[in-house]
Amino acid sequence: MKPIPREESSVKADRPLLLTQGDAAGIGPEVIAQAWARVPEPAAVVVGDPQVMRRALAQCRLQRPVQVLETISEPRLPGAMAVWAPPGLPATLLQGSQGLVRADCGLAAARCIEAAVGAIQSGAARGLVTAPVHKEALHAAGVPFPGHTEMLQHLAGVPAVRMMLVNDELRVALVTVHVSLRKALDLIDGPTILETVRQVHAMLVGPLGIAAPRIAVAGLNPHAGEGGLFGDEEVTTIGPAVQQAQSEGLQVHGPYAPDTVFMRARRGEFDAVVAMTHDHGLIPIKYLGLDAGVNLTLGLPFVRTSPDHGTAFDRVGRGTADPSSFLAAWQLGQRLTISAG
Incomplete structure (x- = not known):
């Protein structure tokens, strides 16, 4: 992973990239600590609990002061990890x-x-990189969303978002995400597929800068249904959505x-693949390795990236967290927010 370069614009640096700490009982604080130590002059602010971040630095055996910010816009001290604690954080995070x-x-x-989304919407910050959350912990807290993607859609007030996973070899977007496979089959319809294709195209030609992107749409059934022998969704639903996208001038x-x-996409035939279900799309990209994978949310009015791994409860506290995926997410988030101005 290439190091994240220093910011060239003081204006952009004054509007930091926000790094949310994720689940305090998971690996998120440690990967942030490890990543922060590798970034020269970070134009970023951690949104989280200062004591949690101090613990993570200590567990990673990193000598780094923590600067507690009162506001996102407060000047940041060179050499310190800037942490903003939003209102309403529980006081028990270090106790359990x-x-x-x-x-x-x-x-x-x-x-x-x-809090991070609110800061971005107010103009105080320019984008978001999120450390992993745990879906069961969100549910235990009464949070009415299964994960980041659905929560961000609600906070941003947009009608639809999509998840795209990217690495150096593949870009894969999903039509359905965090639902059971049985329910996912019921959610796959023409308009949903078409909206996914449109959002993928918009990301590729916009922030990612691909002039004429080629998008492949994966089928749902074995061998894409074999003309209806193994299921007819390709004929009745997916194929017509592809044709509609083609009529709009999309490749x-x-x-x-x-x-x-x-x-085929990995060999360069396509710039992105649209997959119908979560595991259809994510197994191939995660098989290539979690160290460089980045989750990029489509359809939001701001940039949001995250690492391609979870909270890793079985590895937390050792100080050996691999920050590669978080660094890749940070690097992509910085590049996209700078290119967007």
Whole structure:
């Protein structure tokens, strides 16, 4: 992973990239600490609990002072980790054990996300990189969203968002995300597929700067249904959505067999793949490794990226967290927010 370069614009640096701490009982604070130590002069602010971040620095054996900010816009001290604690964080985050599902940690993660989005919407910050949250902890805290994507959609007030995972070899967007497979089948329809394709195209030609992107749409059934022999969704639903996207001038092709389309994209035939379900799309990209994978949310009015891994409860507290994926998310978030001005 290439190091994140220093900011060239003091104006942009004054509007920091926000890094939310994620679940305090998970690996998020440690990957932030490890990543922060590798970034020269970070134009960023951690949204989280200062004591949690001090613990993470100590666990990672990093000598770094923590500057507690009163506001996002407060001048940041060179060499210090800038941390802004939003209102409403539980006072119990250091009292319980790490590596466990805890309602207070779920609540704190949600408060940090809400505050970060509010800061971006007010113009005080320019984008968001989120450390992992734990869905069970969010649920235990009474948060009415299964994860980041759905919460961010609600906070941003947009009708639809999509998840795209990217690394150096693949870009994969999902039509359905955090629902059971049985429910996902009911959610796959023409308008939803078409909206996903449109959002992928907008991201590719806009922030990612690909002039004429080629998008492949994966089928749902084995061999893309074999003309209806193994299921007819490709004929009745996916194919017509592809045709509608083509009529809008988009370079969209498919539906293709899910077991080969990712290989074709990896070889350069396509710039992105649209997959129908969560595991259809994420197994191939995660198989290539979690160290460089980045989750990029489509459809938001601001940039949001995150690492391609979870809270890693089984590894927390050792100080050996690999920050590669978080660094990749940070790097992409910085590049996209700078290119957007």
